[in-house]
Amino acid sequence: MSKLTPGKLAGLKSVSDPRGVIAAAAMDQRGSLQKSLAKERGAAANAQDLEEFKLQVTEVLTRHASAILLDPEYGLPASKVRNGKGLLLAYEKTGYDAATPGRLPDLLDVWSVRRLKEAGADCIKILLYYTPFATTAVNDLKHAWIERIGDECLAHDIPFFLEFVGYDAEGGDEKSIAYAKKKPEIVSGSMAEFGKARYNIDVLKVEVPVEMAFVEGTKSFKGEKAYTRAEALQHFRDAETMTHKPFIYLSAGVSNPVFIETLELAGESGTKFNGVLCGRATWKEGIPIYAKQGTKAFRDWLETTGVENITNVNNALKAATPWYYKFGVNSLEALG
Template identity: 30%
Template structure:
């Protein structure tokens, strides 16, 4: 793999000085809007409350983060002024509302939002989540692939990294139906691995994978560490590029265990949200207590995750995909400006 100038710079902006990703997700919408709406007894959560909580997350967690993932609905309008310019800015493109068809889920972009706008506002990377099941109906799979390719092409055109998240989900005939943004109950390792394989080709333009555990969090201790580690190792091999772990609502202990396996398999860190901040969020609307919980328990947990990442993760620029010399600026001579093209 050879990264273009803009993608190389964006990747560096997301990582710390050692090339490790310690990224905090603040872009969640239903997992934050839902509990707030229920508390207030309203169909929709008050915009100010959601935006204020996301701003609180930025204020309290950014010091431990190499980058933060923000959404254009709440986090950016209210909280961007609180984000340090020393931190990487990842911006969400996918809509949290997906189309649930009889044959599977279809993703879409946020209305009036685009890769071009993310680049124009100064974003360092574009993040997109796509629901995917390798055993879903062919037309649904192809639409999800076309959706991803289109975004990958736009990221290449605007020279900005594409951070791609995959989540398996229950099909119509599966048990434990849910549309929540949580780990699928009863998910199969082969479905997770095949999903990664299906999007690993160069035509999707993905620069970083944000991946879920190939083994259900509750089953991490089953079958022995060797069996679990083998699944993570295979996922890293299939990804074929830098990758990070997502938390998918896992508990603190569970996610730390997941991250440990991932780092041993070559992951370059994490991009997590609820594992970090869910406990203090449960204290809503006690803002003082939420802040205290974030500044103590959440920050301490991030320090633990960061220590694990420092000790065991693979710097993204040293991923084997970039060859023996790692990711480098090219061409590193006076010809650079002649070959570097404008948007088109």
């Protein structure tokens, strides 16, 4: 693998724990968070609600995380209370998931990598909805888009984290067993594509290659089998072989117990994943509390249940390996 430039190395160090594992919290939800808050409250949630929610999550959870992922639209006040931890900033617009055919992405209008870096970002994060099975026309647009962002991050010497989330190119239900059976190939194929040098991505933020509800022999199993436990473990190992790049797992909106069991499965498979960027699995259950009872009740919930949730994640991260191993070195110091 190529040598890390000074800026990329500094950025990666700043979002890692002392072990070289990325134990980051994610709080860059915008449209989905606003909808959830409004639904629980039975009345609209405004920009101030989003800022306040992010501020509370950041202030409490960064005591137990190596970094926080925020958005520059509502997350900048929160970025000031991150307990000295690393900062990743999102660069994409919210809510383009199902609204556009082919789920084509878009960047925030008044932001650039230069501006995100000036706002304090240690790393840049992009979310892309992607499946290797989409039409060539759709994927060609996405590939070119990611190349541009990769070059922009290269020019500003800042790490580029790409988060890709799979979907059914035929428009099927992503919660179905049919999709669960396609998922290993979608995840593996995406990791193979975006691990290519041309994209200049530093860390892949990936989904786990299985749908836990369909893994026989797990606590998360709902009774319909897409894979045996042994097959699921093999899917983890197969996905890992697709790239030499560091990769971390996202929590994809599952509950805390499901995410913990997922990380345990990853550990059992022997997969050398390099950490997590975990959002909703730590704070999602606090949404109704903030919406109905306000800031103080939410803060109390975060200080207890929220901290418990992130502590569970950190314990499960004992199975993770340092990202610098992917560069063939045994310590951060060896990288310079």
